[in-house]
Amino acid sequence: METLFVKGNEAIAMGAIEAGCRFYFGYPITPQNDIPEYMSKHLPAVGGTFIQAESEIASINMLLGASATGARAMTSSSSPGISLKQEGISYLCGSQIPGVIVNMSRSGPGLGGISPSQGDYFQATRGGGHGDYRTIVLAPSSVQEAYDLTMRAFDLADKYRNPVLILGDALLGQIKEPLKTRPYRGTPPEKDWILTGASGRPRRILKSLYLSEGELTDHNWFLYRKYQQMKREIRFETQNLDDAKLLVVAFGSLARIVKSAVGMAREKGMLIGLLRPITLYPFPYAALEKISRKIRNFMAVELSTGQMVEDVKLAVGHKKNQVDFYGRPPGSIPSPDEIFHEIAKVYKKRIA
Amino acid sequence: MEQVFSRPQSLIDVPFHFCPGCHHGIIHRLTAECIDRYALQETSIAVASVGCSVFLYDYLDVDVLEAPHGRAAAVATGVKRARPDRFVFTYQGDGDLAAIGTAEIIHAANRGDRITVIFVNNTVFGMTGGQMAPTTMPGQETTTTPFGRDPAVNGFPIRMAELLGGLTGTTFVARGAVDTPKNLVKTRKYMQRAFEVQTTGEGFGFVEILSACPTNWKMSPERANKRVKEEMIPYFPLGIFKGGDA
Ligand SMILES: Cc1ncc(C[n+]2csc(CCOP(=O)(O)OP(=O)(O)O)c2C)c(N)n1
Ligand code: SF4
Numbered sequence: 001m002e003t004l005f006v007k008g009n010e011a012i013a014m015g016a017i018e019a020g021c022r023f024y025f026g027y028p029i030t031p032q033n034d035i036p037e038y039m040s041k042h043l044p045a046v047g048g049t050f051i052q053a054e055s056e057i058a059s060i061n062m063l064l065g066a067s068a069t070g071a072r073a074m075t076s077s078s079s080p081g082i083s084l085k086q087e088g089i090s091y092l093c094g095s096q097i098p099g100v101i102v103n104m105s106r107s108g109p110g111l112g113g114i115s116p117s118q119g120d121y122f123q124a125t126r127g128g129g130h131g132d133y134r135t136i137v138l139a140p141s142s143v144q145e146a147y148d149l150t151m152r153a154f155d156l157a158d159k160y161r162n163p164v165l166i167l168g169d170a171l172l173g174q175i176k177e178p179l180k181t182r183p184y185r186g187t188p189p190e191k192d193w194i195l196t197g198a199s200g201r202p203r204r205i206l207k208s209l210y211l212s213e214g215e216l217t218d219h220n221w222f223l224y225r226k227y228q229q230m231k232r233e234i235r236f237e238t239q240n241l242d243d244a245k246l247l248v249v250a251f252g253s254l255a256r257i258v259k260s261a262v263g264m265a266r267e268k269g270m271l272i273g274l275l276r277p278i279t280l281y282p283f284p285y286a287a288l289e290k291i292s293r294k295i296r297n298f299m300a301v302e303l304s305t306g307q308m309v310e311d312v313k314l315a316v317g318h319k320k321n322q323v324d325f326y327g328r329p330p331g332s333i334p335s336p337d338e339i340f341h342e343i344a345k346v347y348k349k350r351i352a
Numbered sequence: 353m354e355q356v357f358s359r360p361q362s363l364i365d366v367p368f369h370f371c372p373g374c375h376h377g378i379i380h381r382l383t384a385e386c387i388d389r390y391a392l393q394e395t396s397i398a399v400a401s402v403g404c405s406v407f408l409y410d411y412l413d414v415d416v417l418e419a420p421h422g423r424a425a426a427v428a429t430g431v432k433r434a435r436p437d438r439f440v441f442t443y444q445g446d447g448d449l450a451a452i453g454t455a456e457i458i459h460a461a462n463r464g465d466r467i468t469v470i471f472v473n474n475t476v477f478g479m480t481g482g483q484m485a486p487t488t489m490p491g492q493e494t495t496t497t498p499f500g501r502d503p504a505v506n507g508f509p510i511r512m513a514e515l516l517g518g519l520t521g522t523t524f525v526a527r528g529a530v531d532t533p534k535n536l537v538k539t540r541k542y543m544q545r546a547f548e549v550q551t552t553g554e555g556f557g558f559v560e561i562l563s564a565c566p567t568n569w570k571m572s573p574e575r576a577n578k579r580v581k582e583e584m585i586p587y588f589p590l591g592i593f594k595g596g597d598a
Contacts, residue, residue: 023434049433053426054459061423061456065430068417069397069438073430091420195415195431197438199394205409207400207418 004179008172009034011143011179012102013042015150016074018184021100022048023066023073025059027081030114031170032104035076056081060088060101067092067099068206070194072154076102078170079120080111082128089163090129093223094208096193098157100150101135102166104173107330116171117330118252121307124167125281132220134227136164137280139251143177149278155186156233160226161193167280169303171253171333227282235278236287240266244273245351246297248343249288249312251277254303260336261343270347280308288315297350299324301339322350360384362393362413369407373573375563376404378530379472380411382540383443386547387414392439397431399424401453403445404478422453425460428467439550441468447477450486450510457516461556464521468546468557471512474565475584482568486510489583494568509587513560517593523555524548524595527588529562531580535590545596557595562588 006014013035016024024039040050053059059075066073077085082103092099103124107117124137136156140146146168153164195204210216239262241247250258255276265272273295277284292298298316300309300323309325316323326342328334359365363384368377387393393414400408402421409416419427424442432440449457449471460467476494477483483496487509491500501509517525524546528539539561546557562584564576571579 023430025430051429051433051463054455057423058426058429058456058459061419061426062430062433064419064423065399065417065427065432066434067430068427069431069434071434073434087420088423095418195397195417196435197395197397198413198415203413203415205416205418207409207416209406209418 002181004181005176006143006179007034007174007176008143008146008168009104009174010038011147012076012150012166013038014181015147016100016154017042017046017048018181019072019151019154019186020184020188021072021074021154022046023063023071024048025051025053025062025073025075026077027053027056027059029078029081031106031173032076032078032102034173035102035104056084057087060085063099064088064092064097067097068195070191070196072188074100074102076104078104078106079108082120082123086129089135090131090133091208092163093133093135094131095206096161097206098161099163100153100157100166101163102168104168104170106170113330114170115330116169116253116303116333118169118254118303118307119330120167121280121302121304124165125283133223134230134281135162136160136230136233137167138164139167139278139280140172141252141255141276143175143179146172147179147181151184151186158189158191160230162226167252169253175253231282233279234282234284234287236284237276237278238274240273241291243271244295245271246299246347247273247275247291247295248299248301249275249277249308250301251280251308254301257334257336258301258339261339264336264340265343265347270344270352272343272347283311283315285311285315288312292316292321296320297322297324299326299343299346301326301342303328303330305329324350360388362387364411364413366410368411370404371567373564373566373576374404375474375530375561376472378536379470379561379563382530382543383470384412385540386543387412389544390547390551395437396439396441397435399428399431399440399442401442401444401448402479403448405443405445405472406479408443422448422451423456424448425453425456425467425469429460429463429465432465432467436466441470443470444472445478446471446473446475446485446487450512458519461516461558462519462521464523464555466550466553466555468550469559470543471558471560472563473512473560473588474563475509476565476568478565478568489587511588513558513593516558521556522558522594524557526558526592527560527562527590529580529585529590531562531564531577538590542592549595560588
């Protein structure tokens with residue numbers, strides 16, 4: 001174990017290599033270029049392959065090819081590039097091929113800007129591409145967590161034979177923090193479905209086309225049951241739940257700013273708690289529902305005009321519970337003071 | 353009595369779903385013959401594309417991975433990089449390779465990926481019902497060029513073999529046809545060479561094959577074969593464009 005001082009982007013690349021990722025395919029886009037740059041420098045030393053593809057479309061499809069042979073592979077991009085990868089992500093899901101896809105998101109829509117934003121929440125958690133599919137979505141909020149969750153992403157992808165998305169943002173990607181590296185402790189599962197050439201076994205087919213009567217229905221039900229099983233992977237972090245009268249929900253890098261703001265509120269005697277989803281899909285609906293029987297007031301804080309807040313509302317219901325929202329479209333990052341001010345406003349309106 | 357003709361071992365014994373007179377079936381057979389010739393059945397990973405050939409896995413008895421429309425070359429790059437010791441080939445139509453997948457094929461070729469590409473050019477989108485392809489001939493009527501392809505509006509048919517043959521990264525590039533036994537025999541040779549440049553590690557092999565689509569050309573199989581000779585071959589000349597003498 002070493003302690004290093006690295007960027008969030010670098011931590012992701014390091015976590016991936018540590019977890020046995022040997023194939024990286026990508027196309028440059030700010031603010032995640034440190035990932036392909038790190039991979040291009042360090043993969044050859046471990047016998048891996050880096051390819052700078054001609055596009056995001058090509059890179060996700062290279063990942064599809066490499067993963068189909070059992071290799072651990074990753075691609076990364078930022079918002080507009082992830083839009084291009086959606087076709088491939090849908091095919092990965094349909095053909096049950098794992099893979100890790102990093103979105104160090106920036107601001108949109110369109111070319112938008114390179115400032116941090118959480119405006120890709122819907123795209124990440126609702127499928128994004130075509131068809132009835134889901135991907136596990138992990139949302140790290142620190143450099144350390146970026147490293148740890150990337151390793152976990154590879155295990156989850158293999159376990160469910162499904163792509164796993166890591167949703168960070170420009171802030172997480174560019175921030176430099178201490179990182180304690182640790183050896184990968186997982187064991188990649190036996191893969192009895194991969195394509196290696198039909199030597200000594202019947203041939204295998206990996207596909208997503210199902211045309212016979214009822215076949216696609218069965219396939220979709222199968223995938224649905226798989227997505228239900230993913231609920232076992234739900235993770236979140238809470239603070240000050242015991243006596244809280246208002247629960248603030250935030251994820252990713254913004255959750256850290258919110259944490260400071262909640263701390264400030266606590267110092268002023270406001271009974272405020274925090275819930276930070278670590279898996280955005282599956283979303284911690286059940287946990288929030290349980291909390292909502294005790295706490296009546298919720299507040300979602302996001303770097304967007306409001307996306308995750310819809311999941312908070314779905315979780316806690318509308319009738320008895322109040323869900324407030326403070327959102328910030330991209331362009332600037334709020335200070336803890338500003339967030340404190342917004343939280344305090346809601347607290348005063350609802351509780352004090 | 354000596355048996356001189358039989359079904360290739362890697363070709364599954366089921367009837368093809370292709371229309372009567374379609375050349376896809378012949379090209380499938382030639383592909384299977386090559387797999388057998390170089391004993392690649394147990395080491396092949398085929399990348400199927402989208403189009404009338406999407407059911408490749410119903411006919412070729414090898415591991416098959418299905419790619420999104422147009423992306424077969426990029427998928428094959430991923431497969432080959434992860435398993436350089438396996439034989440990796442794509443089988444793609446003109447809509448797949450020369451329209452939506454143009455970027456993927458040019459860059460796979462230019463990287464010199466050690467893969468083999470079988471490109472079936474029937475100047476039309478077969479599967480979706482006969483719309484214009486990038487290879488559609490000037491004046492050719494399709495469901496989206498009901499008055500015939502007008503180059504002033506839609507540009508000219510794209511010659512992929514010439515284009516890829518001009519790239520430094522490619523090793524062997526040829527165009528054949530299967531409208532006559534003579535052309536078929538030549539095409540078989542081209543395919544063998546395209547297989548060899550991969551098995552020997554030399555580089556990227558590409559064979560374009562002019563193919564009939566009697567259904568969407570609205571022609572009898574005989575008339576369709578005639579069209580290959582009279583209209584297609586003059587615009588899409590047969591021969592080797594890279595890596596040997598024509
Ligand atoms: C992204 C996407 N766009 C369009 C289609 C519809 N589509 C299926 S096959 C095809 C064209 C196939 O033509 P070609 O590659 O020439 O093969 P052929 O059927 O003629 O053998 C199209 C446009 C698709 N499946 N996916
Ligand atoms: S539509 Fe054309 S390409 Fe497709 S099977 Fe029929 S003849 Fe062949």
